[in-house]
Amino acid sequence: MSATVADEGTAPAGTRTEAVQALRVPVSRSYRFELVKLVSQWRIRLLMLVCWLVPGLFVAAVSLQSTLPTDTLFGRWMHASGWAGPLVVLGFAGSWALPLLTSVVAGDVFAAEDRLGTWRHLLVAVRSPRRIFAAKALAGLTVILAMVAGLVASSAVGGLLSVGDQPLVGLDGHPLASSDAAGHVLLAWLCVLAPTLALAGIGLLGSVVLGRSPIGLLLPALLAVAMQLAQMLPLPVALRLALPGYAFIAWNGLFAAPAQLGELLIAVAVSLAWAVAATVSAYLLFVRRDFTNATDDGLGRRALWVGLLPPVGLLALGFGAVAAAAPSTTGSGITQAKVERSVATSFAHLYRLQTEQLHRPAVTEAQLRTTATCDRSDGQVDPTGPGNDWRCVVTWHLPGAAAPGNAVYQLDVASDGRIEADGDGPKEVNGYFLVRSAHADAPNPLWQFDGDVELLPTSPKG
Incomplete structure (x- = not known):
């Protein structure tokens, strides 16, 4: 590589430009490489198989039983409509499955290179931290979306085959025709993509900041558990809406008549803001990292502060914005x-x-x-x-x-x-x-x- 650099320095300007362009690896090629690396991991393949098979088998098995999960939203209607199954799976996925998937994929996409000590080899091959970040982020996003698609498709097929394409009873008891139920179910799953992206962004940030530390891998799951515990507390409505995971709950409003869209739209906007802020923070920290130091795995006081400030600032900003727009949201909202x-x-x-x-x-x-x-x-x-x-x-x-x-x-x-x-x-x-x-x-x-x-x-x- 030293000889190549020397030749580029003594060559004419046009020749040097062509040589540099030839050495650059396109993002598309890096993306394919990172995607193959992810899919080749046994745990990713196992999770993909689980997402595409288990929800359908679960829905079919429960729908054929005499007792139903009546404590779960729409669980009491699994005998009546095949569209209730995907909503039961969605409730479970928002609490446990999606945070776990984002932890395994996004929370490990950068930390794996620290554990294996392969950053220098990757930089020599790609020659651009920016392209590396983009390729890894896009590859992780692709795998997560494929897993979510598996959850939707499998649960829907399981419900339709075991029960049938019957009308669904909405959250407030009003009937939904089969076509309307299908559209509402798909829209509900699309809405929870926003908090899933927020957790994925947090996973990328944790993977960059904490390096080979296992806390980075667990960060999205730990955050999801903390948000679940917070939602059980009598928090002010404004603070509840400012949390990035509230869209995992707010999709319920789609099944009321008229639809309760206010909470859902705010929750989706907050989740997307968290996703952008966390991803941008991870990018800025990654491109400024010193890869020449083998002991530097991203963990440092400055990195921790830079990674921590945007989420805290977003939480405060979201709470203040909702509270200012509707002062009554400083209470429980239940009258x-x-x-x-x-x-x-x-x-x-x-x-x-x-x-x-x-x-x-x-x-x-x-x-x-x-x-x-x-x-x-x-x-x-x-x-x-x-x-x-x-x-x-x-x-x-x-x-x-x-x-x-x-x-x-x-x-x-x-x-x-x-x-x-x-x-x-x-x-x-x-x-x-x-x-x-x-x-x-x-x-x-x-x-x-x-x-x-x-x-x-x-x-x-x-």
């Missing part, structure tokens, strides 16, 4: 009026479904005039915020009936706004898990159901 409205809406939709199951005369939501009266701990606690001590009395009216109907529900309202309603009578309405008709028994949609409280302000009273 009595919102809970009552959500329970009443879900009950009205599901009551119509039960009416169809029992072959009774059809009614509309306008005819039912459903209302709900909710409190906490029999009025001993202020009816705001999350808790499992909510109690609601639902009232509805049937055409021609002299007296209104009443049903009682015990509610568990989570910090993220999810409602789990458990029927507490009367038995003929919501006190038993089956409805008995002249044709056959069927699951009672009013026995237990899910709902959702939009945490952002929806009205002056909400």
Whole structure:
């Protein structure tokens, strides 16, 4: 290589330029090389196989069982629609699978070179840290997207083959036609790509800053666990939305009518901002690294500060922006009026479904005039915020009936706004898990159901 450099220095300017251009390796070639390196690893191949096979087998197996994961969102509808399976897998993937995948791929893409001591060889071959970074980042992104595609395709095929292309019941009880359900499921998976990219960016940053340290490999997974724990706490809505992983939850709003898009759009924008900031920080640190020092694996006080400041700054900026735009987001976002409205809406939709199951005369939501009266701990606690001590009395009216109907529900309202309603009578309405008709028994949609409280302000009273 020394002789080549000397020849370039003594050659005419045009010849030197042509020689330098000939030595440059295009990003496309480096990308293919890095992609082959990633796919050749046994753990990447194993994870790819798992993503393309296991979700479908899981959905098919659960759909054929007599008991369902009713504690999981849309789990209670896995017998009714093949589109419920991909949403159950999505809930699990957002909590565990996607953070793990980004850790294994993005969290190790740079650290592997430190462990193997191959940076000098790679630099001699490519001759550009910028191209190396671009090739590694694109290769990691390609593998992650292929894994996510496997999760979607496998779970959808498993659900459709085991149950069929049936309509899906939305989060608030309204029916979704098969075509609408398919579009909503695909859109929900597309939305969670944003927090997945944010975790991938954090993985790249950790891999550059921490080098061969195992903490860099675990950083996206540890961050995801920390965000899950934070979402369980009674945090202000503004801080909840400022976390990069909230889009793993906010996709629920797509399945309400009308769709709750405010939280989802903010969550996606925040996640993309985190992805850009983390990736740019990783790039700046990588191109300034001293590769001539064999003991320098990226770990240093300056690197830690440069890597830590952008995420902390984004968290503060996101919290301040949301709080300034909507001052009410400094609270929990869960109010009595919102809970009552959500329970009443879900009950009205599901009551119509039960009416169809029992072959009774059809009614509309306008005819039912459903209302709900909710409190906490029999009025001993202020009816705001999350808790499992909510109690609601639902009232509805049937055409021609002299007296209104009443049903009682015990509610568990989570910090993220999810409602789990458990029927507490009367038995003929919501006190038993089956409805008995002249044709056959069927699951009672009013026995237990899910709902959702939009945490952002929806009205002056909400």
